[in-house]
Amino acid sequence: MADLIAQGTDPHHRWRHRLPEDQEIVLGRQGNYWSVPWDSHISATHASLCWQAGRLNVSQLFETRNPIFFRGRKEQQFQIGIGEHFVIGTTTFTLADEKLLLSINEPLPDTEKTFSAQDLQALQYRNADQQIDVLSELPKIISSAGSDDDLFGQLVNLLLQGIPRARGVALVAADPATTTVTTNSPEAIQIMHWDSRSGSPSDIKPSQRLIWQATNTQKSIAYVWAGRRGENQPTLTASEDLDWAFCTPVNSPACPGWAIYVEGNFEHQSSLSSETFHPQALRDEMKFTELIASSLGNSRHLENLKRTQAVFGQFFPTVVLDALSTQDPEQYLAPQEVDLAILFCDVRGFSRSSELASDDLLGLLERISQALGVMTQNILAQGGVVGDFHGDAAMGFWGWPASQSDRSERACLAALSIREAFNTAANDPTHPLHDFHVGIGIASGPAVAGKLGSADQVKVTAFGPVVNLAARLEAMTKVVGASILIDETTLAALQGSSSKTPEMRFRQVAKVQPFGLQNALQVTELLPSLSDEDQLSQSDLAAYEEARKQFQDGSWEEAQQLLQQLSDQDPVKPFLLDYLKTQGPTVPAEWNGTIVMKTK
Structure with a gap:
């Protein structure tokens, strides 16, 4: 599978979407999963894309005005491979197929902090304006998402917008059946969607230990490393860049083992105190992430309830x-x-x-x-x-x-x-x-x-x-x-x-x-x-009733005569007649008016 990354001139104008195999998609400004609303040079429906056999086929649609540039030239139809890109207006579209790998054998964090959902909900934003603006998009994203890939991609993009100092974000799912935090099996954690500022997986290396801790405790946990991860800096100081990461679980039965992983770094600013580089400094980002995790869990739970009700609707009034x-x-x-x-x-x-x-x-x-x-x-x-x-x-x-x-x-x-x-x-x-x-x-x-x-x-x-x-x-x-x-x-x-x-x-x-x-x-x-002439009349039913009484009373000869007089359209008439023909004409001595069925 491959991803298509769209990047505009504004760092926030971007998305990363998984390309479906052998399925035509339309790129444009119209409001769907593949829309590029920030670029006025792109038409409502601008290009047709299809990922086939390791190549992306790109065709410009006839009604568009602005050209598509590939390798510096205007092209109406072409193919691109992994690592290549094309440009429409001010937006660059890059084809990527880079898997995100978990970090397994990493140094322990120098500082660690745990926050419950209640802790984060009780916090007040210090700089609320930006987060509130971004969060206002959340209901629209959840309600308009056409698929899980669509929803995951838009949520990851929203997190990157709302957390400016994040280098990358991943939506992960830890296997609930695996409870140990020391497992070295990367297959036990699934990367459902990820993205980074540069689009490169080198910007984000999700800590397997951190993900296990967060999903097992169902609490948000933050790590801070002294210096860049892997450089083995011995102490936490304000004179070096500091890596940080936190993981927030999605507390919902509809999302077992799901979590949001965010990673970034505190850039060196010598005028800031060491408290600036403490996990507590990430509380705005973690509160923001917890709100998105809660919304994701609630929306998935609601969808499950709707599906359950739809299933029940097939069986219950x-x-x-x-x-x-x-x-x-x-x-x-x-x-x-x-x-x-x-x-x-x-x-x-x-x-x-x-x-x-x-x-x-x-x-x-x-x-x-x-x-x-x-x-x-x-x-x-x-x-x-x-x-x-x-x-x-x-x-x-x-x-x-x-x-x-x-x-x-x-x-x-x-x-x-x-x-x-x-x-x-x-x-x-x-x-x-x-x-x-x-x-x-x-x-x-x-x-x-x-x-x-x-x-x-x-x-x-x-x-x-x-x-x-x-x-x-x-x-x-x-x-x-x-x-x-x-x-x-x-x-x-x-x-x-x-x-x-x-x-x-x-x-x-x-x-x-x-x-x-x-x-x-x-x-x-x-x-x-x-209600119509094809139905048996009341007199037909009365005649059958008289024949039935004679039959049960043991007057089989009289019963047979009455039955033979009934309409041939009566579907039940042969039942008693056939019984009389096979069991009669003599009435058994033990006859009590009951027909014993020999088969089902």
């Missing part, structure tokens, strides 16, 4: 996100036994689509993602929590972390919306979900919900027999032929609800003992309201 912003997440999301409504939804047609799309698996994955998106959007829209994904299936639940008295109704409304979305897609041959349909199972009852799992892997989900029952009902939709099946508890909650939602209709399908479960239950199909 708005009401839960609002509660999480004001309560302790550990307590709010703690596992607890509550009454839940559980919804399992599975995509049908996936296996067939996999075979047909074997040469476009990424396209198939995109379609499955869209299908899962339909499920999660409708779960969240009804105030549910997205609990888990199982391949091409999703699970949602209601009743946690906040209690919901209408949890069963919400689950059923979500199921009907999902069903409608897939039915709409099925009627459009151009829709990505055209050949998909769904099976949904809903069960209500007590379960444990919350952050569940081991120390290695934690997820928010629900656990208990009612979860297994909802999964069994979803699987049963394949055999029964219904899109949505609900259990007895869910049906009772809906029938006892004061809202009596008109968009729901119910049909008791059969008494069934699901595979792998001990208890039988009356399985009910959930249907939307009668």
Whole structure:
């Protein structure tokens, strides 16, 4: 990787940016990462740059007026290598690829001083005007940075502006897993960004010992060496130039091991007392740096919170996100036994689509993602929590972390919306979900919900027999032929609800003992309201109900006759007819009205 250094006539008019590989960037005065706002000779978009194969390709854009000079001549298109430069207006652009090395075996400082963040915050600036002017740029830098490289580069440049006697600045990250300050492994400390007055790494040699001390103690620490570092000056006097350095940690969980390292020197001034060369003399610079470190930590922490909320937003409804912003997440999301409504939804047609799309698996994955998106959007829209994904299936639940008295109704409304979305897609041959349909199972009852799992892997989900029952009902939709099946508890909650939602209709399908479960239950199909001629009419449902009663009572011959009279458009009709054909015509002596499922 290489850096491009821009330097104007004013020492403060400069930046150092990392060049991305094989990516075109535009150099100009417009307000972006590569802008040169101080030079009026540079157009809003002046040159196109691209770093490729160890060379920087430079092309002047057609709309510009002022030329680009390379090797003293006007050039519109050229390449430069490491160490070379070009000039636009009064700004020189230099290509550099110089790595900053840590100083490992250096002399101990003659003077050392430690400052806590509270110490620095309590200090008053002695000459505040310059620092305040520079700090006024900080909010704009943080809010406008388009990437970490952008942010780091602008912060380092800001530090060089605000600390005139600094020779160089580095933003570093020490490995939090390494706690010893005596390690000689330079890989344990990463230089995330650096710059110096001259652009040369010879101006700054970050002290590994100082960085470890600051990051381990989480305090700002300053060193002063008598004379230039490495010259082994025996005493601290006011008659020699003195090197100094300090390191300020970024105290934020979002920036583990991060710190700002600043290095410079006290130039010889014989009229000044030795106190001028004490670390205490750096308190303005350290306070300034601590403010930038604090702002950096806070901004990173805020970004992490935004990302976390965005992730949570895929699983939690708005009401839960609002509660999480004001309560302790550990307590709010703690596992607890509550009454839940559980919804399992599975995509049908996936296996067939996999075979047909074997040469476009990424396209198939995109379609499955869209299908899962339909499920999660409708779960969240009804105030549910997205609990888990199982391949091409999703699970949602209601009743946690906040209690919901209408949890069963919400689950059923979500199921009907999902069903409608897939039915709409099925009627459009151009829709990505055209050949998909769904099976949904809903069960209500007590379960444990919350952050569940081991120390290695934690997820928010629900656990208990009612979860297994909802999964069994979803699987049963394949055999029964219904899109949505609900259990007895869910049906009772809906029938006892004061809202009596008109968009729901119910049909008791059969008494069934699901595979792998001990208890039988009356399985009910959930249907939307009668809104078009393609739906089963109320008389169709009444006819099926009479056939079901005859079937469960053991009057199989009468049940079969009634079922055969039903519309062939009824998708559930074959379920009982097939059972009668395979198990009849004689009713078993042990018949108790229950169909025992032999498979999931």
